[in-house]
Amino acid sequence: MEDVWQLYREDLAQVEAQIKKTLTSEVPLVNEVTHHLLTSGGKRIRPLLLLMSTRLCGPLTSETILLAALIEAVHTATLLHDDVIDEAEIRRGEKAVRSVWGNQISILIGDYLYSKAVGQAVSMKNQEVNETLAEACRKMSEGEILQLSHHENWQVTEEEYFKIVGLKTGSLMATTCRLAGILHHTSQEIKEALTFLGLHLGIAFQIADDTLDYTARQNRLGKTKGQDLKDGRITLPLLHLLSHCKDNERKELEQRLQGHCFSDEDLTYILGRMQEFGSIVYAQTKARTHASIAKKQLALFQDSPHRRCLSIMADFIVDRDH
């Protein structure tokens, strides 16, 4: 994956410069907060995905760079709101904006980033770009709301979990890849393939994230282990465990989970049971399956370094340790 980052280093530097340019405001506090956001890491997975998909279809243009920057702005806006919702202290290994400036600023800077991104998208005067972006943003918020409506609902189904994941994470990645096709006026078939590619990469990404919440070493993840469990968020590994253990054990598990004051001992117990039932392996396998579906779409494109990079990225998304 290091070689991939290297190949796109210059393109990504252009994106970084564009993000900086896009976010400049006449309100000093906005600049202070966006500076913090810009310098506190972030993998830039979505911009990279747009760059790669664009290169699959043709050359890079200034429009690609603009779009990559505004997609990252939209993504960051959702993170700022997520952090308030989850009461997260840490983001990308650094202090979350809400830990430094408070929830209020985290909400408002999220709104600012989103409105700026909309303005930039509008300035491109491309109807299809605007339609697909607006749809992705709506779906993302619907996914977050659906997830919250299943808070501590131990009866939630795997089908519902995949619906949430598709909406909250899949939709923006699907749109990201589709935009490459839109900018290059590709056939409908190619646009659909790109959308499918992004959607399944997104689903794989989210399952991997949800699994890492149970397995990652704390300092690598940049957030607290078992956080989803503590927040009452039921993700794939837990769903698997709940549907495979016996009734009496399920009841005991639910009681521990319902307790709210969740001890390290509880976490160790649940992790042990997950190992036993193969819940972690199950989730990892599911993530790989979706990465494979994504990679299959690449067959529609000629072989190129960019096609190979996308394939590597699909593997990286599921095999990463943070």
Added chain:
Amino acid sequence: MEDVWQLYREDLAQVEAQIKKTLTSEVPLVNEVTHHLLTSGGKRIRPLLLLMSTRLCGPLTSETILLAALIEAVHTATLLHDDVIDEAEIRRGEKAVRSVWGNQISILIGDYLYSKAVGQAVSMKNQEVNETLAEACRKMSEGEILQLSHHENWQVTEEEYFKIVGLKTGSLMATTCRLAGILHHTSQEIKEALTFLGLHLGIAFQIADDTLDYTARQNRLGKTKGQDLKDGRITLPLLHLLSHCKDNERKELEQRLQGHCFSDEDLTYILGRMQEFGSIVYAQTKARTHASIAKKQLALFQDSPHRRCLSIMADFIVDRDH
């Protein structure tokens, strides 16, 4: 003003139906919350303003109704976020969404409403409409951030106050009126006049709101009296008082304000001093001045019931008691 509401009753009913149609989602919780929002009042000042401005320029179309609905959605989105920021329990005399479903849902439904509004605006395929709306949304969030950056800053100037008010309230009303001109392809001069009209109506509206925070009877306002003061928000009446009392009294006032645990006695004291220095009258006069500036723009339009209604509305905005 009752006659005005009566004249636009049918148009407003169309807007109401459009809002309901726009906000329907496949996520049940979204529909539950938007139903609460739709049935818990709201003056629909912005939709009415768009209807009136449109009628000044020509007939009403389905595009006007769509725009009126989406402007109300954008406005409601900002209220949902404001309520989280201000920890408000009551909105429009009813329980705030955050009081019923919590802060998380209030944030996410705000995001949903905003993304839905953007999607609807994009579907109109009108570049100018989308540009002016995106600009208004950006300015609104900048205004809110600027206001927050002056939290408990007793040195803030009147100039800065007017900048905040223009951004956070003026910009959406300015855009609302401008959109009428855009839809009817009026001259640049008329568009500018409409923008100016909306901007100053918005400023008048906000000053009146800020003054009502000190003067309104609690049950009429649907929120707690003196709330701005308790929240450390410095508005025009207080700015006037602080800049007109003597140094030692200013110091005493600042100490009371800084105290956070603000008693009814403190509020009574401050209200008394405001009466003495004419701070309330000063703010009311300022609101009237901006309403007059707004009304002056009407001279560019032929006399009509709609022109008279806008003039009545400008007076209503500053003279209302809630």
